[in-house]
Amino acid sequence: MSDLLSLSLTGARDALKAKKTSSTELTDAYIGAMEAGKSLNAFITETPDKARAMAKASDEKLAKGEGGAMEGLPIGIKDLFCTQGVLTTAASHILDGFKPEYESTVSQNLWNAGAVMLGKLNLDEFAMGSSNETSHYGPVENPWRRSGGDNAKLVPGGSSGGSAAAVAGRLAIAATGTDTGGSIRQPASLCGIVGIKPTYGRCSRWGVVAFASSLDQAGPLTRTVSDAALMLGAMAGHDPKDSTSADLAVPDFEAALTGDVRGMKIGIPKEYRVDGMPAEIDALWQKGAAMLKDAGAEIVDISLPHTKYALPTYYIIAPAEASSNLARYDGVRYGLRVDGDSLNEMYENTRAEGFGDEVKRRILIGTYVLSAGYYDAYYLKAQKVRALIQKDFNDAYQSVDAILTPTAPSAAFAIGENEDDPIKMYLNDVFTVPASLAGLPGISVPVGLSGEGLPLGLQVLGKAFDEETVLKVGGVLEQAAGFDALPGFLAGGK
């Protein structure tokens, strides 16, 4: 079984095409892995019967030499994507019992490409968090543990924490995620896997439970860069049902992985050398730059002057949009209802019981910064600073092709460690939020281990709709780093 589970997404695709295994065999191995990995709490809902039926259909196609790009490959879906007839929770109590009557465009694209659904993956409630600790369904455990034997349970990062833990612990061959301020890239870094947030507009947001609509983007979490290229290609594409979806052809992302970065200019932004950054993160960053230089790229020092204002800007814009998006949870049309003597009381009771503390905090901040008298001072101001942050990137891309930064300011931390102070938790996204505000693509690739034996990733950012360069540079980093460390928990064993 461990042989099947150790295959990458592209490796399994090739094995299926060559008839070395079947989708049913592969899917059964993963159904067993989900069972073995229950203690990670990565899945909210498992759909083994559906998986077996989809695998059988895939095997029939594969037998005839037919099938799509993801034919027969068993994946997990972050429980923020609506899946027809399958419980969709956003990890919130307020969506109790919600079974959508429709399928999100991104998941439908994956099923059209032949993918097999294993189940729905845990996340921070409404994707609000960086540690997967705000889920109504409980925290997800990172399959990695610190070396040295303190044996504390670690967070997988967030918000796509279930996705990252499942892929790293081999409970799924790959998984979908969403990224609003770093929710794909940061958990990928903390779990030692690859995660790409494409350009805003590359993947449809239709049918994805909305958090902050001007920032939300879907993307894959995978074990390798070529896996990310394969799966992103299957997820992406224009969708008339999302008015911000880009009407652009989807390139062959796998073909972009030429391994050739000779002559490319890679920017190193000096403002990302933040106060209090651990020396090992800085050292990893320099090592990554050296790898790209050795591969023939030119390393260029650049400046993104408004970097330090990205987090405060994000913590106005994202809660503002969230407060507006989450107004729909009123106990009338779906999910939880807590009765009251009047309509207003019913609303207030439902939302008090249905939302967790972090979601409430963000709704209240958002309501405040959008309220009469404060809109200009907070929301409008943040939108103006957002324009300056975007301009910083536009200016930098006049002279470089891509940008290299650390993904996160630390390795995985213990469950409960950063819960006391919301700002401390928000700082996890210090390196990922700027590109989110500018709508730009970014990938996290595992490059090394911390002193405590935990994975650390580096982030490659690119120009709008230039995921090909992001993947190409990410692929060269992956090759040079040769990251092959494995977590303590691995379904099927090592």
Added chain:
Amino acid sequence: MSLDKATVAKIAHLARIKTDDAQLDAMVGDLNTILGFVEQLSEVNTDNVEPLASVTGHGLPLRADVVTDGAYPERVLANAPDRAHGYYAVPKVVE
């Protein structure tokens, strides 16, 4: 700029989230921490900067103004916590 308890209670009411006294105390502290953090934006000179609402750089696409979806009330109501006569049901609003 610091929020007091009465203001937080008002915001919570605007957001339709029932909040008891102990929760309000905790929220006042958290919200002031967050507002203190975002306060640093006031250092940035944004004179003559146009606010950025969307990164796409393109306008919203238009389509013909015709009905393209609908006519399945059963599916629309399928997840309703309460329903009556083909409508969502809510506590009595008009006496």
